[in-house]
Amino acid sequence: MVIREGRWDCGACGITGILGRVRVCPDCGAPRPDDVSFYLSEDAPATDDEEQLLEARAGADWVCEHCGAGNSNRQESCKQCGADRGTSPTLDVTDYSTGAIPRGSSRSPGGAHSRVGGVASRFQRLVVNATTDDEPAASDDSGTGQASPWLGSWPSAGGINLAVLAAIGIAAAVLGMIWLIIPRNESVTVQEKSWARAITIEAYRTVREEAWSIPAGGRYVGEHSAISHYESVLDHYETRSRQDCHQVPDGIETYSCGVRDLGNGYFEDRTCTRPTYRIQCDTEHYQEPVYRQEPVYATKYTYNIDRWVFDRKAESSGVNDTPFWATFTLAENERENGRSEEYHVRLVNKTGMEFTYSSPETEWASFQVGEPLAIKVNRLGKVLKVEQK
């Protein structure tokens, strides 16, 4: 088992990063308390010192219930006051999963700062590891000595960050769309008024139709057999094969899954096991039905029937101020069925740019050829609104 030495912070004086093996604060002399929080820096090396390994594997330290001094589990009496171990409490042994390993203290006054440094050095290590597979232990506190790790995260083109270019591009597209939508004002003159009107005229006539049955009023003319729809009919089976793949257990693998705080200043790497699987595929044969489409016939009838059908339009239009409906006469078997009308003005600005504005007749009638108007128009040339004259 791999053993690494942890560190702890003195709650009494605030000094940080004291080695795990030290049981008395080297700065203020306070004993390491029984609720001390050990942490393991990212780059703590594996210990190969025999004496340290013995200490680490001896078990959790105990804290003298008489004088508060920390003692190795290998000692049965307090090295400071000589009292028997008795019922003195031991430090906690704690398992941490890989993502939850404590990397620094949050209690110390300098903790926030040193944690920032820790993050920076972690990034530096990622950059180093990308180029060499070896593990050169990055130093703990050189957070400001090297270039920012963020510079490497976006590909750069000629020194300009691509992320910045992308942001500028998106902003430009949004501004362009807003520019197209925002209306602008134009001063124009009415150049021309035009109109168009139409009246739809229907006639009642005998028409010939076909259908699967004769509707009321239809007069039989003839019948024939026609395809009414298609039906799927089973034709034959074809032998096909398919791959049936599934996971099958393949063994057990060991992986690194965190550390154990041994309660004596040392941490032990934890390994866990999990089953592994492989994909096994079997070829499976099966019969697939093949269908053919067969037509189904039915009797289709031809018949005559009297209906109102479109006949013509009576249309009128003009480039002037006086719209009128076309005159028309209805034969005995004819009727009017709906009217349509549209009214346009052509507007021109000082530079000769033309706009067309369509409106209901009442608004159209209020415009005079030659009169100046203020309009709102969008960048695509569409007149949105005619403002007050």
Ligand SMILES: [Zn+2]
């Ligand atoms: Zn201290």
Ligand SMILES: [Zn+2]
């Ligand atoms: Zn003691």
